Amino acid sequence: MPVSDYLVTIGLEVHCQIKTATKMFCSCKAGFGYEPNTNVCPTCLGMPGALPVLNKFAIERTVLTGLMLGCSMPPVSKWDRKNYFYADMPKNYQTSQLDLPLCIGGEVPLYSWAFPADSKVSAEGAVVRTVKLDHIHLEEDAAKLTHYGSYSLVDYNRGGTPLMEIVSAPDLTSPDETYAYLKSLQQILICGGISDADMEKGQMRCDVNVSLRPKGQKELGAKIEMKNINSMSAARRALIYEIRRQADELDRGIVQVQSTRRWDDDLGESIVMRTKENAHDYRYHTCPDLIPVHTAEYVEKMQQELPELPDARQRRLMEQYGLPVADANTLVADAQLCAYFETAAAATKAPRKVANWLINIFPSVLAEKECEIETCPVQPATLAGLVDVVEEGICSVSQAREVLEVLWNNPEQTAAAAAASLGYKKADSGALEALVEKVIAENPDKVALVKGGNMKLINALTGQVMKNSNPKPNPKLVTEILMAKLELS
Ligand code: ZN
Ligand code: MN
Numbered sequence: 001m002p003v004s005d006y007l008v009t010i011g012l013e014v015h016c017q018i019k020t021a022t023k024m025f026c027s028c029k030a031g032f033g034y035e036p037n038t039n040v041c042p043t044c045l046g047m048p049g050a051l052p053v054l055n056k057f058a059i060e061r062t063v064l065t066g067l068m069l070g071c072s073m074p075p076v077s078k079w080d081r082k083n084y085f086y087a088d089m090p091k092n093y094q095t096s097q098l099d100l101p102l103c104i105g106g107e108v109p110l111y112s113w114a115f116p117a118d119s120k121v122s123a124e125g126a127v128v129r130t131v132k133l134d135h136i137h138l139e140e141d142a143a144k145l146t147h148y149g150s151y152s153l154v155d156y157n158r159g160g161t162p163l164m165e166i167v168s169a170p171d172l173t174s175p176d177e178t179y180a181y182l183k184s185l186q187q188i189l190i191c192g193g194i195s196d197a198d199m200e201k202g203q204m205r206c207d208v209n210v211s212l213r214p215k216g217q218k219e220l221g222a223k224i225e226m227k228n229i230n231s232m233s234a235a236r237r238a239l240i241y242e243i244r245r246q247a248d249e250l251d252r253g254i255v256q257v258q259s260t261r262r263w264d265d266d267l268g269e270s271i272v273m274r275t276k277e278n279a280h281d282y283r284y285h286t287c288p289d290l291i292p293v294h295t296a297e298y299v300e301k302m303q304q305e306l307p308e309l310p311d312a313r314q315r316r317l318m319e320q321y322g323l324p325v326a327d328a329n330t331l332v333a334d335a336q337l338c339a340y341f342e343t344a345a346a347a348t349k350a351p352r353k354v355a356n357w358l359i360n361i362f363p364s365v366l367a368e369k370e371c372e373i374e375t376c377p378v379q380p381a382t383l384a385g386l387v388d389v390v391e392e393g394i395c396s397v398s399q400a401r402e403v404l405e406v407l408w409n410n411p412e413q414t415a416a417a418a419a420a421s422l423g424y425k426k427a428d429s430g431a432l433e434a435l436v437e438k439v440i441a442e443n444p445d446k447v448a449l450v451k452g453g454n455m456k457l458i459n460a461l462t463g464q465v466m467k468n469s470n471p472k473p474n475p476k477l478v479t480e481i482l483m484a485k486l487e488l489s
Helices: 057-069 175-191 234-250 296-303 309-321 325-332 335-345 351-369 380-391 397-409 415-421 429-442 444-451 455-466 475-483
Strands: 006-018 081-083 093-096 107-111 127-140 146-147 152-155 162-168 205-215 224-229 259-262 269-275
Touching: 006 175, 006 234, 057 127, 057 162, 057 175, 057 296, 093 127, 107 175, 107 309, 107 325, 127 175, 175 205, 175 234, 175 309, 175 335, 205 234, 224 234, 234 259, 234 269, 309 325, 309 335, 309 351, 325 335, 325 351, 335 351, 351 380, 351 397, 380 397, 380 415, 397 415, 429 444, 429 455, 429 475, 444 455, 455 475
Parallel strands: 224 259
Antiparallel strands: 006 162, 006 205, 081 093, 107 127, 127 162, 146 152, 205 224, 259 269
């Protein structure tokens, strides 16, 4: 049977590191870049008798995430121990939440701009569909293990970092939707200041499970899980492969069993790791050291802090700045770029031109300079100034790219000063008009041809004016004056 004869059911578990100063159950510093095993204490090292203390900020952020995604909060949420023995967890259990998590239900909107570039989704409606969530719970991250040939090293700095787990219902139906789910969720988490959600840095990681069943069959097929997939495109590739593999086996009558597989992105295949593993294997039990969380006070506080979500932001960008839908999509899909845009747009009368610079010119410049928008030396106000310089007719867009180069190396300069340093100044219109008249008088044959309809020669006349001008005027302006003098406009 072709793959299209099967119903595909996908569910996702997304682990997300919450941006906090300290760990989940102790006051050790969270975050990375520190010497290994320097941010540790008896609690996060699991010493006997050391007691945990709750990080309220991490609870607030989880509740805020739940509010952004339309979850409900049970009045009381509690902590459970998930028992397992491994070097990344010195207590031999992970403090997590099993049956009374902080957030229940809710849904993730799939934004049109979040789908892969080659999938056919109309950009008109911002939200294509919503995907149901099962719950969101809070737990602690494990330590980081690095494996070498015959030995492994462990860094407990990461151990005990607040980790939010967002568990979807089995409500996704394709690899493209899965990609869009991850991208939409990531931008929502960034909007809320919950996490930087950078998958390359491991701040957001995902486990994907997928099952197939023939059309018409009610019960779901056996669930196959792939753990720790570290990019959106890898999740998409892994699912395309796994759906094909399961369909082939089902076609040949091979019964699928619930199992965990490892996705090897370099090989482009999944390899079976272990079969059947259930919650009861972990002997979950209520943590005796932590009192349950009464959620009402957190909900009340976080309702005051609800941020603007990406779909509302997209609509506002179009209304407030007159941006076309494609530009609004591009900006909303990148929260850092969007923040840069809004700061710059506030400082100019031509916000659409600012969007144009950021979307069409900046990407290649940033790539060439190996720079990110967050670390770009040219500040938003300076870019706004550069847009104004072009708007005022001081220089053309291509000349402004030279000015940008100067600003990149002298970021404290204003755009007007940088433009002046290259000889671009507001033309003295009297002097410029005199120069245009002089060029017209000196080139009667070209002028005759232009008047006869050869519009290409107007560029030659413009070039003549440019050559004789100092400072350099905006060529567009010169052409305009020429056209007016020749009564062509
Ligand atoms: Zn600690
Ligand atoms: Mn987990």
